[in-house]
Amino acid sequence: MPHLFYGVVEGNRMLFDEREAHHMRVVRLKEGDTIETTDGEGFSYLCVIERLKKDGAIGTILKSEKKEEESLEKLKVMVPIGRWERTRLLIEKCVELGVDSILLHKFQRSQHDPNIEKAKIVVREAAKQCRRYLFPEIEIMKELSFSGKTITLDLYAQKSLLEVDPEGDLTIVVGPEGGFSEEERKILMSKTTMINLGRKILRFETAAILTVGYIALKKHKI
Known part of the structure; x- marks a missing residue:
């Protein structure tokens, strides 16, 4: 399968950073080769590599x-x-x-700080790998504040994921490894619908992937 690259559009040129230039060299591309790129905004571009150096690359856009x-x-x-x-x-x-927006949050029992720049690189590389042209938004959310339909994954909830109506905008809240604090639980119970995934205690990433996959299938995002 042909590789997909990420670049920034400037007029009729596509600018690639050091990371993308390294990717090009790894797959043995050279100046004069034609590649497919995306701007992460939903567009595909056919480009000719005009300059390829260690610190970056430049391409000429042929078609978008x-x-x-x-x-x-x-x-x-x-x-x-x-x-x-x-x-x-x-x-x-x-x-x-197919998630549209990723919200990074440091819960009270989280032992690590968010790194938005590292997270953006992960988004870029994952999008390229699965050939996603419209990258999801990613941001740090400092407060437990929500608008619209929101569900929270919680071991002690009475309602099942199978009872959730996936229609419309939907936010999924995933708790940290150490669980919610009492203060956070009170906020979430007042602002969101608490959802139980079953009898087993799942790691936070397992619970999230299961839930996102189920909702994504219902919404025809994959």
């Missing part, structure tokens, strides 16, 4: 095509900040499963 439109029904996921390898896995799967 709109490949993806924004979803009418938004799917958002609040991702807890845990150990990086587990948080990274969850971000990758959210991208692959």
